Amino acid sequence: MKKVFNVRVYGIMMNEQRQVLVSDEYIRGGYYTKFPGGGLEFGEGTLQCVVREFQEELGLDVEVVEHIYTTDFFQISAFDDQSQIISIYYLVRPLSTPGFPVLDKPFGFEIPQGAFQVEGARWINWEEFSAEAVTLPIDKVVADLVKVRY
Template sequence: MKLFNVRVYGIMINEHKQVLVSDEFIRGGYFTKFPGGGLEFGEGTLQCVIREFQEELGLTIEVIEHIYTTDFFQVSAFDNRSQIISIYYLVKPVSAMNFPLLDKPFAFEIPEGAYQVEGARWVNWEEFSAEAVTLPIDKVVADLVKVRY
């Protein structure tokens, strides 16, 4: 059975013109992506991105504007049975940012048998590009963000 997987992500740019990314170890692979995750049944996309930032970073955010929704076919990086539809929003924090930050990519320990480990870090604007993220849709969005902001 073929499925759709809806993902919702937030793009946060701080006052130092740095972009927040999430380094994640998932199912044995390393990925740099934007903070966010899967839409749950019964929630809207705005609720989803707000919930994901709260769950992942303990951060309350405000959604500023829609940036992009996937407009091409993309199969999941984790299985070949689902099509990914990703929605991206520009967001800003409305609570204190007290989450721990990585000082370099994947600077976290992976416990034996861990399924997923993640950490957030800021990427300087000069170093931010499609090359700074791993997933194909995120690369499209990174290019859009560089042009638009």
């Protein structure tokens, strides 16, 4: 199998109550808490990608405020051993009032029989937000940066 780079783009969004938005996801039998975002598509810029991902996942239009972090270490994919993950994180803000459904507890959704992926958004209070609140290794680095910077 050919080894490839997998570019991922994520948005960090905080609300007026100083809560951080995360996405709880059931993927291929595993449970992950991560930042909203996803894969860069061929022909797309990273800013376009994060805006598209928020529209697709949350039905929310956002604007990018600033770049937070780009992966600066080797990270193999959590889902295969043939792709190196490069993740880019931006601080984003909503352009309208968020109207997406919000989970009231981690993984507070039902998983239909045979489902490949299920996801839901959840706010984490600033006091409870840390590297331990997210699952993926690069997200943990970013969570620590966010806590120091904001």
